Amino acid sequence: MNRVKIFDYENVEKxxxxxxxxxxxxxxxxxxxxxxxxxxxxxxxxDRTDYHSAMVIYKI
Structure with a gap:
């Protein structure tokens, strides 16, 4: 089954x-x-900083 995990941060390092x-x-x-x-x-x-997001698509 395919799954998705989403991350959203205002700092790239985080x-x-x-x-x-x-x-x-x-x-x-x-x-x-x-x-x-x-x-x-x-x-x-x-007036706000950029946000950075990532979506990890994986199968389990």
Whole structure:
């Protein structure tokens, strides 16, 4: 079954840490198979900082 995990942070380093932590945790499951990772940055209003999101698509 395909699954999706979504991450959303205003700091790229926090996003990287979260995605890497998730992947490290999931590596312990022998049925885990990474399909794709999508990344996007978007403005969160005129006076706010950019946000960065990632979607991890995987099969379990």
């Amino acid at each position: 996003l990287e840490d979260a995605v890497n932590g998730f992947l490290e945790t999931m590596e312990c499951d022998s049925s885990f198979k990474l399909i794709d990772i999508k990344f996007n940055s978007y403005a969160y209003g005129e």
